[in-house]
Amino acid sequence: MQGTYDSDKRKLLSSLCHGAIFFSTTLFSIGVPIVINLLSDDPVVKSNAKESINFHFNVWFWATVIGIPLGIISWITFGLGGILFFPVVALGFALHWGLTIWAILHCLSKPDEPFRYPFIFRVF
Numbered sequence: 001m002q003g004t005y006d007s008d009k010r011k012l013l014s015s016l017c018h019g020a021i022f023f024s025t026t027l028f029s030i031g032v033p034i035v036i037n038l039l040s041d042d043p044v045v046k047s048n049a050k051e052s053i054n055f056h057f058n059v060w061f062w063a064t065v066i067g068i069p070l071g072i073i074s075w076i077t078f079g080l081g082g083i084l085f086f087p088v089v090a091l092g093f094a095l096h097w098g099l100t101i102w103a104i105l106h107c108l109s110k111p112d113e114p115f116r117y118p119f120i121f122r123v124f
Helices: 007-022 027-039 043-076 080-084 086-109
Strands: none
Touching (some): 007 027, 007 086, 027 043, 043 080, 043 086, 080 086
16 A cells, blocks of 8 residues: 555655754754654654654753763863763764764655664654
8 A cells, every 4th residue: 555655745754754853953853753743644654753753852862861961071170071072972963963864865765665763762
């Protein structure tokens, strides 16, 4: 039954779900895949939307787990901790952006196959 769905619409909506994380780090970015999940009847788009929601939760979780201690260390060391841990923060952004770009490219090249992020915990 997957052949009955519009491939271009599937590519657009699936890519929009994953790319929404680039909009901002606020709740607006997670709202896009939530709305698409609620409105779409395409199983691949729904799967990509759920995976994007899970990825949002993972990004927020790890940013909190890593960011709070780094912020405290930076405050205690008068900014020195921020300079010393810059590579950790840069690696986090590189992973976040790299995985998102990989997901978008996957959705555009293999629209009939939902993307799965590696090494994330899934709530949905």
